[in-house]
Amino acid sequence: MLNERQNQPTTPRAVVLIGLESTGKSALFRSLSGMDTGAESNFRGSTVTVRRTDMIIPTSQSSVELVDTPGIRVQDDSLTTELALNMLGQSDIVLLIVRATHAARELPLLLKMLDLIGKNIVLILTFADRASTLVEAYTTHYRQMLGISVLAVDSRQLDITTRGTLLQAINMARPMKRKPVLTEPPVEEIKEAQITWFEHTTWGRTVSVIALLLLFAVPVFLAYVLSGWLQPLADHWLLDPLRNLTLQLPDWLKTMLLGSYGVLSLGIYSFIWAFPVVLFVGLSVALTEESGLKDRITDSLDGWMRRIGLNGRDLIPVLSGFGCNVVAVFQSRTCSRCTRRACVSLIAFGSACSYQIGASLSIFSSGGRPWLFLPYLLILVLVGAAHTRLWNRQSSNLQSVVVGRTFLQWPSLRAVRWRLHAVLKQFLTQAMPIFLLICVGASLLQWSGILDRLTKGIAPLLSLFGLPHQATAGILFSILRKDGLLVLNQDGGQWLVQLSGGQLLVLVYLASTLTACLVTLWTISRELGVGFALKLAGRQLLTSLISTWLIAVIVIA
Structure with a gap:
């Protein structure tokens, strides 16, 4: 009987990492566990869900469950702060994380906020x-003040000796003194993180806006150059030989594989134009986040964001939306409850995801006017801001306590690689397969004649915006996914060349803004309720139609 009890598995102790934002919790979690946490790097509010992993403490062979929680904000009512506080109640051991450079300010705040009585x-x-x-x-x-183990570490570069010492401290953790009396350290406090142009009282916001433009303009330009070089090579070495090999196939199968919406023809073309954008934008965002620049930009633009009912911290999910809207909706959990719905509204309307950027750039390039991408993006941002202000009248009055600027640092190659790996994996395993299914659906609709009937039915509505009936398929499929717009590249995009610059701009804008893609709307309904998702879709539809008509009046002669 005794041996049976000894052989029974014991429940791992929960070791919870908790601290304010940007204190290096996720980097420490990654260093301790070795877990691929590419979504957690050095930017504020990065962890929007709890990360867990089981590990063994070598010194005792005891099993623990390491738990990474979202960063806490002072005087905040966001879901992520609530989640972190809830996890504290389920912990056996607490790793209290503060920056050594700001310990005199961060530690008293945490001890005041957290119920740590009886916790190891x-x-x-x-x-x-x-x-x-x-x-x-x-x-x-x-x-001496707390009566517990205190260790100083560089969480991004945790050597073997320091890791072993930390694991031993976890195994020997004990409660702190009942009523600790904290005094400031008997040495001069370490200086704040360096001041940059982003904090300049006059030019800071302008510099931040320029930095944001460069953050997307440079990678998009590089992607355009690469795609323009790859396309003729793909035509010559892939598509032309494939067409010759499939001459004897049945018509329906040829249509499915290499027709106007063929899985191979349109699929290869779309990959060439979408993948480089995902690659370069993902790399740019990862470098900016890991270096700490993103925090500086969002802090600088806080004042302008409040004019549309948001605040600087809400800019982080909006920027995340330029990678993926679904991820951005999850990221909005870091917003205050009074601004989250406005933030999600802006994401759905104005955050052009990497797939949408790639598709838009492809359409503009096929139409012979790649330069239209810049005015398109500018209009998208400006109308998105106006849309958010119009439909969300409640202002952001929540004042956060700033505990110090984020340190600027050289990006960690490991974290950047993990983050980029996660983005590329999502594109290859989720986005492209779904788009190929769209190609199959479009081919079947074309072969059956249903697409022609839909085109004739919607043509009168498109004529109100000065658009030809051939635009129907792109607009319909963009409702499913924003890269569904790529179906307009049918036959190599030959008919797009016939459009004027104004028509091309209006077409891409309408397809982009008519509604959020169905996956995004589904995510919003799960996060904020079906009623809000339907209301958001209706408001976005109305804003899109009115603004598209106004743009058409201005740019189409």
Whole structure:
């Protein structure tokens, strides 16, 4: 009987990492566990769900469950802060994470907010590399004040010795003193992170806007150059030989594979134009986030964001939407409850996901006017801001307590690689398969004649915007997915060349804004309710139709 009890598996102790935003929790989680956490790197509000992994502490062979929680904001009512506080109640051991450079301010705030009575605690001072001369004095001071283990680490570069020491401290964790009296460390506090142009009182916001433009303009331009070089090669070495090989196939199968909407013809063409955008935009965003620049930009633009009912922190999900709207909706959990719906509204309307960017760039290029991408993106942002302000009248009055600027640092190659890997994996395993299914559906609709009947039925509506009936398929399929717009590249996009610049701009804008894609709407309904999703879709439809008509009046003679 005794042996049976000894052989029974024991429940792993829950070791919960908790701290304010941008304190290096996720980097520490990655270093301790070795888990691929590419979605968590150095940008504020990165962890929007709880990450878990089981691991063994070598010194004792005991099993623990390591849990990474979202960063806490002071005076905040977001879902992520609530989630982090809820996880605290389920913890056996708490890793309390504060920056060594800001410990005198961050630690008292955390101790005031958190109920740590009876919890086994280890205090981790991150960014030890930024406080190398004073870190020993800090660890000794807080160890004496709290009566617990205190370790200083560089969470991004955790060596084997430090990792072993930290694991041993976790295994030996104990509760802190009942009523600790915190005094400031007996040394001069370490200086704040460096001031940059982003914090300039006069030019900071302008610099931030320019930085945002470059963040997307440069990778999109590089993607355009690469795609323009690859397309003729694909025509010569892939599509032409495939057409010759399939001459004897039945008509329906040839239509399915290499017709106007063929899986191979349109699929290869779409991959060439979409994948480089996903690759270069994903790399640009990862570098910006991992370096800390994204925090500086969002802090700088806080004032302007409040004019449309949001705040600077809400800009993070909006920017995430330029990668994927679904991810951005999840990221909006970091928003205050009073601004989250407005933020989601802006994401659905104005955040052009990487698939939408690739599709739009492809259509403009096929029409011989790639330069239209810049005015298109500008109109999308401006109308999106007006749409958000119009339909969301409640202002953001929540004032957050700033505990210090984020440090600028050289991006970690490991974190950037993981983040980019996650983006590319999502594109290859989710986006492209769905688009290929769209190609199959479009081919079947064309072969059966249903697409022609739909085109004739919608043609009168499109004529109100000065658009030809051939645009029907692109608009219909863009409702399913934003890269559904790529079906307009049928026959190599030959008919797009016949459109005027104004018609091309109106077409892409209407297809982009008429509604969020169905996957995004489904996600919104699960996060905020079916009623809100339907209301959002109706408002977006109305804004899109009115603004498209106004744009058509201005740009189409």
